[in-house]
Amino acid sequence: MPAAEPTGQPPSKPRRPRRFSLRADMPMPEAGRAIMAFHFARLRKLERAAASADEEAIHDMRVAIRRVRAAFRIARPYYKPKSVRSFNGELRALADELGAARDLDVIIGHAQAFVERQPPGAPALDGYLAFLRAQRAAAQQRLLNHLGSRRLAKFNEEFQTFLSEPGAAVRASDHLAGTPRVRDAIPAAIWQQYSVVRAYEAIDNPPVETLHALRIDCKRLRYLLEFFQTVLGRSTTSLINLTVRAQDHLGLLHDATVAADTVRRYVAEHAPVEAGDLAAAAAYLSGIQNEIQARRDSFPDIWREIVGQPFRRQLARLLSKV
Secondary structure, three states: OOOOOOOOOOOOOOOOOOOOOOOOOOEHHHHHHHHHHHHHHHHHHOHHHHHOOOHHHHHHHHHHHHHHHHHHHHHHHHEOHHHHHHHHHHHHHHHHHHHHHHHHHHHHHHHHHHHHHOOOOOOOOHHHHHHHHHHHHHHHHHHHHHHOOHHHHHHHHHHHHHHHOOOOOEOOOOOOOOOOEHHHHHHHHHHHHHHHHHHHHHOOOOOHHHHHHHHHHHHHHHHHHHHOHHHHOOOHHHHHHHHHHHHHHHHHHHHHHHHHHHHHHHHHHOOOOOHHHHHHHHHHHHHHHHHHHHHHHHHHHHHHHHHOHHHHHHHHHHHHOO
């Protein structure tokens, strides 16, 4: 189905679909289906606003596709591989188009915030911002093309059918007890993902690339805790909040790192840059480097809350009750 053309009117705020509810005795394939259906419905409601270049809608749609992909990653082993093989590639393709647009929104916002903090008469970033906005316009056109493509329409129809049919594509279990339930699989999965996160504790002074990998693993732990919070109990909220705090801090560090790389690429690819623009880029890059160092310096206090004994004890108590 073709993407809607902008109408000139601000897109209406989509209503959130009803929250899904999971049970400890629910089969894992159906738990995964319920989680994906919830976030896929949210994603579909945002398509029109995202097509009209609404930044908030693109951000929310990217969050929704990330959660669909995370749930698919958790539940995929319980489905017949041949039946769901194409879904992963289509989910990734949509995530890539949304990510390209959203990342540029973040980079532009970061640069504009720097400009707004500068005193009157300071060198402007006009050339750099024009460069970014041209890239953003191209990314929006690619997103619009993807949202209106037959490929996406076909995927949406097939994926919705899969999500709407309980038992669809469920793989036969090798276990004598049959298909694993939430209580059989999720406590071990959460503890395993926490172990992956905690393993970073062994790395002294990790580079930014490693911290980005840690952010991804924190996000995977967060999604497990969020998806199954109705089973784990309300006390999960405090652990989720700590995980979100670490993820957000590392996300801002990653944003600054990407901004620095983008400034360097702009200068390298647009030489000779006008003197005023070059001075502004140099000042901006210096400010980014200070931001990166400050975020690195402040992360250990946040990190200790994740790997400390209080977190582990509370997590163990919650998992033992499932």
